[in-house]
Ligand SMILES: O=C(O)CCC(=O)C(=O)O
């Protein structure tokens with residue numbers, strides 16, 4: 001992460017890394033998402049949901065992990081993922097989040113001694129080109145550090161009523177957009193004839209866990225071990241051993257234990 005990226009992420013609460021995924025990789029992931037929608041049987045069971053199959057590339061992409069280590073910390077987990085195939089007229093929803101949550105261990109955004117300690121961070125992978133007016137994710141910049149609750153005058157997505165601090169991005173397919181969940185954001189109505197195809201992953205500090213995992217067990221178990229490591233159990237130190245054992249990726253790779261249990265009914 002460059003100093004300029006760090007400055008921009010801290011100032012606004014979001015950061016775009018353009019085209020970090022190659023065109024071929026994008027095409028493979030889009031093909032997987034298309035099959036999941038229209039013909040899941042054409043995929044092996046362990047590829048029938050994200051983050052399995054082609055989309056598993058995104059779990060530990062070096063240009064993503066690099067940023068996450070600098071804005072969350074050295075020990076991170078991936079704790080949620082979903083994909084969108086958003087048609088014209090569809091939306092995720094209006095502005096939400098933001099305001100004074102800095103002390104919250106799950107969502108809070110803090111900077112101390114030159115280091116960023118963000119709570120949960122969302123990474124949006126845009127798998128098509130996105131232009132400014134298409135309706136990519138929108139942000140009220142700076143709201144991750146706001147000291148007062150979000151003011152209603154800044155919460156509209158309607159033309160003419162938008163906050164001057166409402167910002168979005170344009171980017172080529174294969175870009176990653178990082179934002180702290182403490183930032184007020186929206187997934188507005190998609191305006192383009194062709195769909196918005198995107199994968200949205202969430203990462204957090206190794207010791208926190210907001211989303212109960214709902215990745216199908218066969219998908220999680222089908223991942224290579226080094227990618228399963230991002231779904232290891234959320235704890236730091238095991239004092240049953242002396243010295244305490246730390247829940248590092250290396251330890252997970254040496255052991256035979258499964259990633260976090262997904263064997264539950266929804
Ligand atoms: O659909 C979007 O652009 C935003 C989704 C969202 O609100 C989130 O990932 O937290």
Ligand SMILES: [Fe+2]
Pocket residue numbers: 096185
């Ligand atoms: Fe959201």
